[in-house]
Amino acid sequence: MTQSHIPTETPLLDSVAGPSDLKRFSDDELARLSQELRSEVIRSVAQTGGHLGSSLGVIELTVAIHAVFNTPMDKLIWDVGHQCYPHKILTGRRHRMTSLRQKDGLSGFTKRSESEFDPFGAAHSSTSISAALGFAVGRDMGQPTGDAIAVIGDGSISAGMAYEALNNAGHEKRRLFVILNDNEMSIAPPVGAMSSYLSRLYANEPLAALRQMAEGFEAALPPPMREGAKRARQLVTGQPASGTLFEELGFTYIGPINGHDMGQLLPVLRAARARATGPVLIHCCTVKGKGYAPAESSRDKYHGVAKFDVPSGAQVKSKPNAPSYTAVFGQALCDIAARDPKVVAVTAAMPDGTGLDIMAKRFPARVFDVGIAEQHGVTFAAGMAASGLKPFCAIYSTFLQRGYDQVVHDVALQGLPVRFAIDRAGLVGADGATHAGAFDIAYLSNLPGFTVMAAADEAELVHMVATAAAHDTGPIAFRYPRGSGTGVVLPEIGTVLEIGKGRVIREGSDIAILSLGAHLSECEAAADLLAAEGVSVTLADARFAKPLDLDLLMQLARNHGALITVEQGSRGGFGAMVLHELAAAGVFDRGLAVRTLTLPDRFIDQASPDEMYLDAGLTRHDIATSAMQALGRERKVLGFQNAPRRA
Ligand SMILES: Cc1ncc(C[n+]2csc(CCOP(=O)(O)OP(=O)(O)O)c2C)c(N)n1
């Protein structure tokens, strides 16, 4: 710690090329740097959009950690990674911040391939403590790595995986730092007993001053804080080193401390770093959106924002021509819930993102927010289904991956009628590969007894919600993409679809395109391109990946020279199911040309959804080109390849 020496008019941030530069700043200068960093984050995210509120809440924490620890030798692991913008600025990526979340730009999360200061990639929550413990073991087994520090939010620590890691870390007793960034917010207001417990930890005024539970840490703190710590400990527990859940699990618990006060953060981190021999949990209280009034005063604390005007905080949002799939689902489910009191719904911490907020407003007692707990959410829904209720489990495709064994073991194996509403199916844009809904068709269609639907447009989605509500004989899922629908007229009330039946959209004779889900409009455009080339196309919407409409499939196979399947999903999904049936029926023996258009066998980097589908080879031109190739009319393909593509 040195005295302040840099003139106040000189921006400190300009002299920071990396975290090592922070070591020469005094504590006052680190506090000054924090303010500059806050302004920089606001200025930068105003131009790009992104996860602003969470990043503003960890400004001081980021500066303090980098000032005290020795990254990248020490491994700093941000849970979810959506709060890592100040970390990116301090770790040599300031000049690239205007590219955040765009094609070829900086990721909105931590990413190993992006920087040595991102030792572990993230975007799905609650993984940080496990990964940090892995690094700690690596260090203890001689790997060239230093301390491991996990920073995890109060929302993310509600997930089962975080408890599993705490449990294991408490048992391992290795030197490890967990910083609980408690801003009393998840995406939505936090829920659950753990959240209430954390609130109680600092609701008590003596604790709020400072709770310092270990003798060693007390001694290392400056005298005024030491006294406060002793008093707090005795007041609360009457005895040293026990009391909080974390301590019972084997951690040394420090806090709660004010995560925006460098006067508390720096000495506590220094003391912990100097003295820790086992796992330590430092409980920091922060404010989501801290220091930017529009964020602090908004309901969602500007968790995720579009580009915005800095003085007013007004976000630049384009006016969509059609309602979002999410809103259509939320309203359709609410309408059904109004008619059927057995309908209930489950969200894992995303009531607004899934559209369940609509039903929650009208039927609050029938919508269950379980916190970030997809695994529990699925089995909880299975239990409700077993009791005779009609649960809709609304989880993004990418996050349902977390609950896969529960889908298999608790739902499918028992044939329970849980309805899975799978939002964000397909490529989602700025959140990138971590959030792509790529795999659900594959991972659900292979399960015996599962019914899997995909909505071609928002009217179809309304029908699928009705179909799922009426389906009592086993699990059923329907998937739909992020963003606005196609603008079709919505039915007043959904029609229950015949299970396993597709529909023909237009009839032709040369080639059949069999689409599953929201790429139907792109297939229609491809059919138009082909028609302009003199190719007559039958276009069908499969509606069901499982059970497949075998009558329709065989009819398409019989009556056309080639068949193309198209889906917004990975290999191993709809196309694979079709190939399996075609092979079983022996159609290849009769010379049918088949192509399956899926996402490629690689992860697609962030960009706009259109750019991502272009990268994936799933544009109308790709579909038309494949069709021409399947028909053996190679020369015509050139025309399509040279045609302008969507940006
Ligand atoms: C497994 C998983 N489920 C859901 C999400 C969506 N999600 C991203 S951030 C977030 C809230 C995190 O809250 P917290 O950890 O308290 O961080 P804060 O934003 O408050 O800083 C949620 C639910 C996710 N990233 N991963």
Ligand SMILES: CC(=O)[C@@H](O)[C@H](O)COP(=O)(O)O
């Ligand atoms: C960090 C995270 O996982 C969420 O905030 C996610 O970015 C939300 O995405 P949507 O905007 O699609 O709801």
Ligand SMILES: [Mg+2]
């Ligand atoms: Mg939080």
